[in-house]
Amino acid sequence: MLWTKIKRIIKTGSKSFARNGSVSVASTLVMTVTLSVITSLIFVGALLQSTLQGIKEKVDINVYLESSATDSQAESLRTALDERPDVALVTYTTAEEVLAAFRARHEGNPLIVDALDEVGGNPLEASINIRAVDPSQYQAIADFIQEKNVSGENTRNIVKKISYLDNKEAIDTLSRIISSSERLGIIIAIFFIIISILITFNTVRLAIYTSKDEIAVMRLVGASSRYIKGPFVIIGILYGFISSVITLAIFYPITYSLGNLTYNLGTGMNVFTYYLANFMQITVIVIVTGVVLGMISSYLAVKKYIKL
Amino acid sequence: MIYFDNVSKIYTDGSTALDNVSLRIEPNEFVSIVGQSGAGKTTLIKMILGEEYPTFGAVFFEEIDIHSLKKTNLNDYRRRIGTVFQDFRLLSHKNVYENIAFAMEAAGRSEEEIAVDVPHVLELVDLGNKIWNFPHQLSGGEKQRVAIARAIVNQPDIIIADEPTGNLDPVNTYEIIQILKKINDLGTTVVLTTHNKGVIDSLGRRVITMENGRVARDDKSGKYIL
Incomplete structure (x- = not known):
């Protein structure tokens, strides 16, 4: 009996969806707009993340070592830094490697090469390059290095200079901008999602309002x-599902045409590549959002009109 | 079968729709309720359907206080009543077959029963050839016959017909009344409200006359007198 009821509810809901042509089309289109806003926010979020990640990756600090520091001491400091969870990458470059890189960089500039030869030996220091997981963590890392330089085992008095201390203000400002951008992005996303959901809810409510009298008749017979609500919930699910499919289809040509543009803007991300790479996740998010939104909107709307 | 026990209905604005009404409707009766607009006929009908609650008194259906029923029991109770209204109240997005099948589905009847009973009941109201039409493709009289078919398909104990001929021409009015009489002859109680003097006078059955929310007359074989 339960299965028969479920079958009837699905059949009735699907038929009503098809027969209420104009109302169904209008509701589906409004819901498509809602889902498009939500999908756009996914892409905007990813672009923001990618851009911020790019900026974060450009921020690093260098620790210049005393010429008296041995390879083993430098390695000890490198290992200690590597073990920290807030450090993403540590690279140790010996004084010889620094010199070789310097020479290579200024190969075409005889003035600098000659000056270097004139000085004799290697005037450049070995250095450790550190990239933190988040730019806000550089202060703690710099403090750690200084502490190691004062009291560390096998790392005492090997640090000549930490670049962070010179660039502290710029790094801190950048760190604040990144953090504010992320927060602002979330607030704007929530704002648009709420607006979109309200618009969808009201559209579905209006669509069901046209059936207000029919609901009363169903009550009277x-x-x-549950038997009255069921088909309306199915209609809501259909609004959501069809809108999701339309939205996913629309975003294929949109992301295709914007792919190179977004990459060339310096975001480090091609939206079309991102869409294809994350197609399954985006599909699940859009369909689940559409279906749940349609289902809840319908349920709440019909609940309102079912009270006689 | 139905018993109104000193029922009053006073709306929140202070207007009195029913004033201390007591009456009894027996099984297999054909009862007409007449009265001017605002006399309390529709409120009386809504009380039977459980759509309105009395301010004082109680309405009983076979010893059951209708207004003490829980929601699910109220649904079961409503399935024992067939309703026909002046404005037909058909489901506009369902065809004739589906309109009648809906009432059967709501009563938990099987697909097989629906497939047999719907064409049968449509033959009874002479609409066998309009089974796949939608309400907007039917005339007023045909719509009302669909409403009657829907009302009787679950073999209810009672048919409530609230001004069923109000929107119909004399020919259709006559046909609808004949169908209601036939239903009553087959053993179903019929409660009819109407303004149509000709209908009441031709029926020659019990007539309850309402005035200002009260029962002004109750004649066993009455005429339309206001």
Whole structure:
């Protein structure tokens, strides 16, 4: 009996969806707009993340070592830094490697090469390059290095200079901008999602309002609340599902045409590549959002009109 | 079968729709309720359907206080009543077959029963050839016959017909009344409200006359007198 009821509810809901042509089309289109806003926010979020990540990766600090520091001492400091969870990458470059890189960089500039030869030996220091997981963590890392330089085992008095201390203000400002941008992005996303959901809810409510009298008749012939609500919930699910499919289809040509543009803007991300790479996740998010939104909107709307 | 026990209905604005009404409707009766607009006929009908609650008194259906029923029991109770209204109240997005099938589905009847009973009941109201039409493709009289078919398909104990001929021409009015009489002859109680003097006078059955929310007359074989 339960299966028969479920079958009837699905059949009735699907038929009503098809027969209420104009109302269904209008509701589906409004929901498509809602889902498009939500999908756009996914892409905007990813672009923001990618851009911020790019900026974060450009921020690093260098620890210049005393010429008296041995390879083993430098390695000890490198290992200690590597073990920290807030450090993403540590690279140790010996004084010889620094010199070789310097020479290579200024190969075409005889003035600098000659000056270097004139000085004799290697005037450049070995250095450790550190990239933190988050730019806000550089202060703690710099403090750690200084502490190691004062009291560390096998790392005492090997640090000549930490670049962070010179660039502290710029790094801190950048760190604040990144953090504010992320927060602002989330607030704007929530704002748009709420607006979109309200618009969808009201559209579905208006669509069901047209059936207000029919709901009263269903009540009068003795239909149970569940039997009345069921088909409307199915209609809501169909609005959501069809809108999701339309939204996913629309975003294919949109991201295709914007792919190179977004990459060339310096975001480090091609939206079309991102869409294809994350197609399954985006599909699940859009369909689940659409279906749940349609289902809840319908349920709440019909619940309002079912009270006689 | 139905018993109104000193029922009053006073709306929140202070207007009195029913004033201390007591009456009894027996099984297999054909009862007409007449009265001017605002006399309390529709409120009386809504009380039977459980759509309105009395301010004082109680309405009983076979010893059951209708207004003490829980929601699910109220649904079961409503399935024992067939309703026909002046404005037909058909489901506009369902065809004739589906309109009648809906009432059967709501009552938990099987697909097989629906497939047999719907064409049968449509034959009874002479609409066998309009089974796949939608309400907007039917005339007023045909719509009302669909409403009657829907009302009787679950073999209810009672048919409530609230001004069923109000929107119909004399020919259709006559046909609808004949169908209601036939239903009553087959053993179903019929409660009819109407303004149509000709209908009441031709029926020659019990007539309850309402005035200002009260029962002004109750004649066993009455005429339309206001």
